[in-house]
Amino acid sequence: MHAVTPTRAKAPRAIFLSAPEVARRFEVNCASCNLRELCLPQGLAPEDMQRVENIVYARRRVRRGEALFNAGDEFKAIYAVRCGFFKTSVVDGEGREQVTGFFMGGELLGMDGVGSGRYHCSAIALEDSEVCVMPFALVEEIAREIPALQRNLHAVLSREIVREHGVMMLLGSMRAEERLATFLLNLSRRFVRRGYAANDFHLRMTREELGSYLGLKLETVSRLFSRFQEEGLLEVNQKHVSIRDSARLEALLAGRA
């Protein structure tokens, strides 16, 4: 439970680990991770940092198209995206898919499983990705001992609720063009935060997945992209998007045409 023991490397947990992943375990070092400020509390004492690092006892690679977990799978861990891009979605009785979110580096996945002991949604990698595996029992144990971590965990859960409020606002009271503009600006901000260009990025999801997330049909999303381009707001080439006039894009949200 404390130091990284060689025993673990020899007897990999079948569920979480395969050979290449075991090797990566030894590189776990949250203190020097450049996504640290996104998943961890600030100003952790060094000895606490040590304990926190032990929560992440594995990394896991997920290739494009593969599931990190599926709805109904037994809930054991939450995941921090280390690199890559995921979608989460739920499916209703009719087989209709609703994409509930997109997740990138430093964001946490799987917290919907605590309540029932099973993941409520599926998490699918939209590009080759890597995550830190944090067994939830361990998270809870250490949260009991390090109040800053406990507080951080609660904050993360709470922020997920707030994020979903934003989606409800988007789905419940915005017009199609506002939805897309909101999404693009949000994505842009998240890229900036991670040191990427604000106005030039590659969409990892299909028009259909984006449409599902925004409560629109894929044709509508496509038409909106075309119209935004005509109007000089964007430059769109398939999945590559350049924001050309972010001011006017923001103005879309502010109600002024």
Add this chain to the structure above:
Amino acid sequence: MHAVTPTRAKAPRAIFLSAPEVARRFEVNCASCNLRELCLPQGLAPEDMQRVENIVYARRRVRRGEALFNAGDEFKAIYAVRCGFFKTSVVDGEGREQVTGFFMGGELLGMDGVGSGRYHCSAIALEDSEVCVMPFALVEEIAREIPALQRNLHAVLSREIVREHGVMMLLGSMRAEERLATFLLNLSRRFVRRGYAANDFHLRMTREELGSYLGLKLETVSRLFSRFQEEGLLEVNQKHVSIRDSARLEALLAGRA
């Protein structure tokens, strides 16, 4: 759902008072509260139950139309609805209101405030109501000492996330009539759980509030009620609704007309 009036000092009081005094005065007794199973973990040892009861160190009455808290207020506590009915909502830049949920006895409010230290939404009583005030610092402290409570807190937060996934599904991929049917059946189930009639209830919200929650205009909600009545699914008189054919109402969701 009518208030069981507790012995209560007549003078209105500030929310936060010295804990022991208020606790005694209100005879807080979670162990015998009939909503216990909704807010508390099961099978708590008696001595733990004692500690948990001390979390609730005040009750607060909120009259119809009043706010339990407003978006932007400093986050100090979460609330368990003891009796009554609330809506939560957020307002965007344009002043558009989005109702994010309706809450009744045994359900928890205010968890969206942990992340930022301020409540992200407003909670308005839709009828005279009463809540248990649980200072969050105290919740966290005791959660560190009683794993069952910690686990329960996480489960409650997680379930709120799952609930919102359901709303996203509703808003993102259901037609108007499916949204209303889903809402009514959900409300019915929650009433049943609390010992009320499944098929006969009083809506506490206006058509406009319901429309906001469902992503519809109030006129559309009104028309749907009329149509459901014509079709023999419901009996509607203003805010009073009787479900007449719950099978067919459920069939609406299952896609078969």
Add this chain to the structure above:
DNA sequence: CGTAATTTTGACTCCGCTCAATTGGCGTGG
């Protein structure tokens, strides 16, 4: 290089919105 998947675009439809008038419920005050 061929096949499937994704995206774009067009034509047409329809569900839910807008605007508007009316009805109904309810509390307040004459």
Add this chain to the structure above:
DNA sequence: CCACGCCAATTGAGCGGAGTCAAAATTACG
């Protein structure tokens, strides 16, 4: 007690935004 005013709810007419269906164009991928 009724009259009044206010707000909520209902209903109608007409419109328009997003959906549906269909086909073509482009790209991804084995």
